[in-house]
Amino acid sequence: MDNYENLDVIGQGSFGLIRKVRRKSDGRILVRKEIDYSKMSEKEKKQLVSEVNILRELRHPNIVRYYERFVDRPGSRIFIVMEWCEGGDLAGIIKQCKKENKRIPEDVVWNLLTQLLLALQECHHGGTSFNSSSGDGKTTTTSHPTILHRDIKPDNVFLDGAQNVKLGDFGLSRIIANPDVDFAKTFVGTPFYMSPELVSETSYNTKSDIWALGCLIYELCALEPPFQAKTQAGLTQKIQQGRIDPLPSQYSSELMATIKAMLNVNYMKRPSTTEFLKLHRIRMCIKERA
Numbered sequence: 001m002d003n004y005e006n007l008d009v010i011g012q013g014s015f016g017l018i019r020k021v022r023r024k025s026d027g028r029i030l031v032r033k034e035i036d037y038s039k040m041s042e043k044e045k046k047q048l049v050s051e052v053n054i055l056r057e058l059r060h061p062n063i064v065r066y067y068e069r070f071v072d073r074p075g076s077r078i079f080i081v082m083e084w085c086e087g088g089d090l091a092g093i094i095k096q097c098k099k100e101n102k103r104i105p106e107d108v109v110w111n112l113l114t115q116l117l118l119a120l121q122e123c124h125h126g127g128t129s130f131n132s133s134s135g136d137g138k139t140t141t142t143s144h145p146t147i148l149h150r151d152i153k154p155d156n157v158f159l160d161g162a163q164n165v166k167l168g169d170f171g172l173s174r175i176i177a178n179p180d181v182d183f184a185k186t187f188v189g190t191p192f193y194m195s196p197e198l199v200s201e202t203s204y205n206t207k208s209d210i211w212a213l214g215c216l217i218y219e220l221c222a223l224e225p226p227f228q229a230k231t232q233a234g235l236t237q238k239i240q241q242g243r244i245d246p247l248p249s250q251y252s253s254e255l256m257a258t259i260k261a262m263l264n265v266n267y268m269k270r271p272s273t274t275e276f277l278k279l280h281r282i283r284m285c286i287k288e289r290a
């Protein structure tokens, strides 16, 4: 723990605070998520261990990098050291745009969408060595079991100093062994981004992350979430209807069509990350970044 010099507290993550720190050995700036687990239930503690194990597994340029963790048992605290994202989170970007009455340019939106699809591709279908059988005798190989993020929102997407997007805060994420048949059973994420299958209490699956990503990309353009209401019942009704207001006229019909595909109320009709990454416009973004 004393390998790090404490700097400012810069945010509140799930169950704790986020502090900027300087690593004494090389002066590198990192962040440390500090979580007090003294008031957590056994289930929440298990979820916390799962978050750390998930982060340790994931190594991708568009997912916040995990460095190490410390447990302070007497103080019932766990500290997770992760990469510094000097651009802050997308919630701050959206707030700034609203304040200055500015819109995010379409090519920036496509670039953010592309990087988040690559991050989700790693979570949902990542790597090359984990074998999972989908029950029909076929096996697929990935480096880890399917990981559902389950809380994609502007507060959990960060920017580094070089316009790279970093999906963060896997505090609510879940591992499922078999994406074709397994679902996560409970959900505690952000109400605005809840998918129809969730509000109708079926179950959360990889396509529910795609729905939340669609809500996030819509909000980057409209600076408002696609579904809003004063009551949970009103919000549930709007989500299940799936009707969204048109985007501001500066955005193309191609971008709107991509958002609508992510916000298809039938999760089976929502394309997967792999299918979205085949879109011409997305492939162009990947090429530009290569």
Ligand SMILES: CNC(=O)c1c(C)[nH]c(/C=C2\C(=O)Nc3ccc(Cl)cc32)c1C
Residues within 6 Å of the ligand: 010, 011, 013, 018, 031, 033, 064, 082, 083, 084, 085, 086, 087, 088, 089, 092, 158, 168, 169, 170
């Ligand atoms: C106003 N916000 C900030 O200044 C800010 C900045 C510059 N970085 C962050 C947050 C993180 C950051 O920089 N790296 C992170 C890794 C994981 C998680 Cl959950 C959060 C962060 C924040 C909240």
